[in-house]
């Protein structure tokens with residue numbers, strides 16, 4: 001982990017999620033896109049997947065590749081010097097391999113989380129129409145007003161198995177609030 005990334009990772013809390021994620025990856029589990037909130041995290045055991053988790057999991061969870069279309073990942077990877085206000089640049093070789101990994105395992109526009117996405121390339125998962133609709137009942141005090149969450153971008157604060165692509169609402173635990181009942 002690079003020093004700058006370490007510093008930022010330091011103020012994002014992972015809680016117990018870390019050990020669960022490590023266990024899931026250890027088994028080489030891959031998410032399969034279906035109706036119950038599980039999304040493809042790609043092939044978990046390749047060198048590219050490991051590189052992705054290492055480089056892109058330093059400041060936030062390594063988002064499952066299936067959550068954005070290939071065009072989004074290409075744009076994100078081409079603009080890492082200005083990444084949501086941070087510099088997240090990696091070496092040219094790592095960038096090429098991570099881009100290949102993400103675009104190979106990207107989501108298909110029109111399906112799952114990308115239901116209303118057609119030709120466009122949104123840069124945020126948290127701005128996808130499907131995402132907004134699924135979270136519109138979660139109050140601010142549980143997110144930006146919750147120091148253990150901070151923002152919706154911090155998926156794994158509430159979805160403990162986020163990195164493996166499991167977002168099933170039955171396994172949501174909001175720090176300080178617990179299970180979600182709607």
Ligand code: HEC
Nearest residue numbers: 005008055056058059084086087088123124125126151153
């Ligand atoms: C130096 C820290 C840092 C590193 C390293 C980093 N990011 Fe980020 N990333 C951020 C920040 C900060 C945000 C915005 C989070 C927020 O709004 O709360 C973000 C947001 C994102 C989002 C949008 C999340 C949303 O809100 O839907 C994606 C996608 C993303 N990063 C992908 C990547 C990829 C791919 C890599 C690896 C090449 C990477 N990030 C590495 C800091 C980083």
Ligand code: HEC
Nearest residue numbers: 036037125134142152153154155158167168169172180182
């Ligand atoms: C503050 C806690 C919180 C954060 C952070 C959060 N979510 Fe959620 N998420 C929820 C809750 C609560 C639900 C269930 C909402 C409902 O059913 O009304 C949910 C539901 C979902 C669902 C639908 C699951 C299903 O069973 O249909 C998906 C997919 C999802 N979230 C993805 C994400 C992703 C991806 C991120 C990060 C980019 C994220 N969430 C961040 C709390 C959170």
